[in-house]
Amino acid sequence: MVRKEKTSAVIRFTAELEKMSGRFAWTYVEFPFDVQELFGKKGSVRIKGTINGVSMDRALMPTKSGYHIIVLGSELPSTRTASRRQRPRPLNVASMMWCTLRPRTSDTCRVMPAAVANDATACSAS
Numbered sequence: 205m206v207r208k209e210k211t212s213a214v215i216r217f218t219a220e221l222e223k224m225s226g227r228f229a230w231t232y233v234e235f236p237f238d239v240q241e242l243f244g245k246k247g248s249v250r251i252k253g254t255i256n257g258v259s260m261d262r263a264l265m266p267t268k269s270g271y272h273i274i275v276l277g278s279e280l281p282s283t284r285t286a287s288r289r290q291r292p293r294p295l296n297v298a299s300m301m302w303c304t305l306r307p308r309t310s311d312t313c314r315v316m317p318a319a320v321a322n323d324a325t326a327c328s329a330s
Contacts, residue, residue: 213306213307214304214305214306215237215242215253215303215304215305215306216302216303216304216305217235217236217237217303218300218301218302218303219233219234219235219236219300219301219303220233220297220298220299220300220301221233221276221296221297221298221299221300221301222234222297222298223297230275230276231275231276231297232273232274232275232276233255233273233274233276233301233303234271234272234273235264235271235272235273235274239264239266239272243307246266247266248263248264248265248266249263249264249272249307250262250263250307250308251263251264251274251305251306251307251308252305252306252307252308253303253304253305253306254303254304255274255276255301255302255303256301256302257302260274260276261308262274262275262276274303274305
């Protein structure tokens with residue numbers, strides 16, 4: 205079961221946690237929207253958001269089958285525990301994940317400082 209909701213820049217959906225078979229056996233969530241339609245590109249797209257309330261900075265990764273996935277790491281907490289001393293249990297495949305995503309914007313400054321621009325102009329003139 206997948207519930208989808210898209211508002212201006214925020215994308216919300218629920219999807220089942222899945223696990224690949226094979227050598228790497230990544231745990232992932234399938235992205236239920238058309239990436240090219242939303243972001244204007246077919247390849248990998250950097251995103252920020254939350255999955256089950258945990259902040260993440262990841263990429264939507266394309267698959268050979270034509271859809272995109274979000275590979276999940278160990279930052280996701282496990283299911284709730286009864287006691288603080290208890291070790292958290294891992295999430296199970298088929299657990300429902302609540303996802304809120306938005307495209308990641310660059311954290312770097314794109315404006316060249318005037319002093320650097322002047323030095324670059326001076327170097328190219330000589």
